[in-house]
Amino acid sequence: MSENFDVKLDNKSHLPEYSYIDNTWMGRYEPAYRRFLDDPERFWSEIAHELDWIKPWDKVLEWNHPYAKWFTGAKLNITCNCLDRHVLGDRRNKVALIWRAENDLEERVMTYRQLHTQVMRFANALKNLGVKKGDKVCLYMPFVPEHVVAILGCARIGAVHTIVYGGFGADALNSRIRDSKAKIVITADVSYRRGKAIMLKSIVDEAITNAPSVEKVIVLRRSNLNVELIQEKEVDFYEIMEQAENYCEPEEMDSEDPLFILYTSGTTGTPKGVVHTCGGYMVGTYYTTKYVFDMRDTDVHWCTADPGWITGHSYIVYGPLATGATVLISETVPDYPDPGIWWKIIEDIGVTIFYTAPTSIRMFMKYGEEWAKKYNLDSLRVLGSVGEPLNPEAFEWYYRNIGKSKCPIIDTWWQTETGMHMIATLVGEKMKPGFAGKPIPGIIADVVDKDGNPVEPGIGGILVIKTPWPSMMRTIHNNDERYRQYWSGAGGYYTAGDLAVKDEEGYIMIIGRADDVIIVAGHNIGTAEVESALVAQEPVAEAAVIGKPDVLKGQSIKAFVTLRVGYEPGEQLKNDLIYNVRMSLGPIAMPSEIEFVDTLPKTRSGKIMRRVLKAKEMGLDPGDISTLDE
């Protein structure tokens, strides 16, 4: 990786017109960050002390590069912090979960007390099936409250959950079950998407034909289809719950015992089974939910991800419940039955913290702001973004149309591997559209060259995390060698696989995945910047760029573009788009080709898969496409 990235830094910034600076939990960014630097272990131990432990730790951190152990010697159960402490404290009858069905007609509400009981019953049901601490349990479920019950039920007894997104097909499910050697699969008869029923159970039937580890399948029957179950092997979710006791003692987990395995989104390669452990993950997700989102007891938190992604694990389930929030969970997609559905839900429920992905925001932009205008969004106070770079155009749209210029936009950079937010602009801090922000207190991140030396502001390089943090992954399941690779490049720092650039104030902008980088005439060009320059133009809804071999320049840039509603493709438009990129970024970053497409290939979590476009363009095998959305 050379340092000669051509990056144009825009100095536009926003101070939220209405800010919460004085009220944030830890105070302002600078003093909090300094407090962390003064004594990192004390910083983390102070946060950990806010939670309940069965036995406290002997040491905060044992670091033996690249292996970290956090809160060693401590015993805990994460469900005690997500449930028991609220039930025993003053949140007993506080609403824990509000669920909206895909059709927006059904709603279910569960208090902390109710959720606690359900989780304990389910945990006992798992025990009755012979599930023990350390056993792997695969969840392949629709997004219903029972999904959360099943997750926490596993954690209650120390079973390691591995959640597979309910939109994946049989092959993807099969490979994850086989890699994790799951003993139990939990599923449902159907899930619903855009009004259509998807027969989840039949997909499981297919997926487990050659998965000998699977002993039992638990089926949640939510429809009236009366799906038949094979005696012995298959059991009904509520039948086994009914036979189970109400109280379940929490399993004493060692801080370093695994909590779950989650397979990565696979934008750039084969999915990897990321392993997270109990203690550190609990501290990291609790801390970031509370601090980064400035979570208060009165908040209604809505993260639009699915539990099948890390975002769902950390910011639907574990983090928000550990802080005792009211969590909205919704099976809806953003544009069904119409593109106003999410705004309607926010108005109905009174959502205060809303966390979504750039892909959704760009989709809303494509349909126009009228949809959001129909609803009263005054309850909102914090808006979040995750998953891809939030380009300035989408930032502005989100800030004005959804946040009504009063809500901070918290762009959060992190990964399945990091478990928690790493880089973000905190509530009350100056926001810079296009920049994720600064490393949060607790995290030392930087932009470096291939030897690990920091590069100058404005120069692109490799994004690294320099020191361990509590919720870092501990290994890749069945592939520790692959784990070590994360810590073996760039001077031995943790390399995230992303490229970034820092400005004079230390704000970090993500410019793309290292695997997607384009090198034109010796200049490294991050995909995000060119895509952003395209999306900044009114007709463009979304864009993806790839590098194509070019005899003169090494590579040339090809852009794939989808248009906003009301725009037609044409030669003139192509020329205009290219001209405007040239004017904003210069000739080096100018696409030499543009192709208009109806959709872009994305992972099921909404990330653009540039390698699929590239393989198709060059007539090559796209590699593992199990995570591709159809």
Ligand code: 6R9
């Ligand atoms: C949480 C999650 C991780 C990759 C990551 C990066 C991209 C995530 C981002 C972002 C720019 C942000 N990414 N958040 N890029 N700005 N705020 O998405 O985890 O599915 O493992 O993906 O997503 O490329 O390396 P995961």
